[in-house]
Amino acid sequence: MPTLFVTPLSTIGPAANIPDEGQIGIRGSDYDRLTKLEVILESKNDNDPKLDSDFNDLTPGEKKLFRRRYRALRPELVNERGTIVYLLGKNIKDDADWSFLREVAAEPPCLSLADCSQRGTGPSGLGDEVTLAYPSLVALKQAQKILEKEPGSFPARGVVAAGLNSKTPAVERLAAKIAQPSSAK
């Protein structure tokens, strides 16, 4: 079995409640693209062209691994988690995919980059409201892309509805903007 995580285990938080995805099988080769993703995340290079070219047509097994990885990451690793949401959002095919996006859009607020469970002290940084909500905002942006092609998409609307009920102001605002009849890009 190849090493699942390239990044140190200290980045992995306690296992979250993982919904039953027992029906989805995982093959050995499904780990290859997860390993490739780990290397990109470690590099902190969001402009790696492989993000656009090498993660299309993910198999159900690969997507299950990506979701598992997402849930295992500490919630403070917002860019890493957001990148996984971004890749899964490009590969939506079934109910499990939509269920995941709804789950992310509905996540509770992360209160600080040092510790999501505690409010920070001292002055904030530029753009922190976006950074703290990043994975949820990415989920909404991926749903928005679907709605731009299929305005009547029921599952995409479900993701937006989850965002509308979010306790994170930045998420609720973006969901409200997307839900408007002619939402601006």
Next chain:
Amino acid sequence: MTRIVLPCLLALFAFAVNARADEGAFFDGAGGGPEMPALKFEAAKAAPAPQAGPTKQSGADLYYFTPAEAKEAAKRFKFRPKSVGWVFDDNVPQNIKDQMLNDLAFMAGIQGNGATPLHSEIFGKVDGAGYKNWFESRVTGIGMNSCGGGKAVACVIPFMDPSKMWLTQNFVKFSHPQVSRMMVVYHEARHTESQNGNWGHATCPTPFLDKDGNEMKSIWTGATLAGEPACDETPMGSYGSSTILLKNISKFCTNCTDKVKMDAGLYADDQFGRIIDEGAKQQMINDLYK
């Protein structure tokens, strides 16, 4: 008499130069070097009383400076050759240097196929070489500072040096999309422009409401931003220019990943919320959103 006067005058001019020994710009009397003002044979005046220190921070939001601090800094540092590049201080940790160099290389590699009028006015084309030159013509050095504490990633402190950028450990300690780090860096680089009063921020209005009528608050402290120097009244300031930069990257970058373009759009829309003048807002809407 000449043997006594000349060394004294040379010493006076040594104080007037913003020494950057690594670039050989320091006048050591050996000939060559930058053009010096004409000699004036008069007694040296007493040095002006030093400013008490940088602007006291309220702690509600990011690091800020007052127009008075910017003016004082321009007086103290006025004889400054145009920046031709920057250097790291020795105490910048290697991991921060590496991240900063990688991020700046990302900016320098951007290619684009257009630019809005406001972007053209501030940065020129959406083009990495232009972004690199823009940064390097403003920033002379990068060092480490707490930037008032809190979660700031970077700052410029005119009192200490109006052309120097300070990074904090948060540059690498916390997880940020790459675009957001560069947004901060380019926002702060705008603050180095002494000739423009360092583009100090405007005071946010009271009450300060978002377009849904909710009070704008610091995400950290929950404190209201009303009355804080955390807004801009012009598209050309640091919030405005970084909004314009990011929105143009999201619209026109031809070699950015979709993630980068998405991120640039997300942060641009967020920063736009700090523009409080209706005329400035409309100008930016016409430029970026139509």
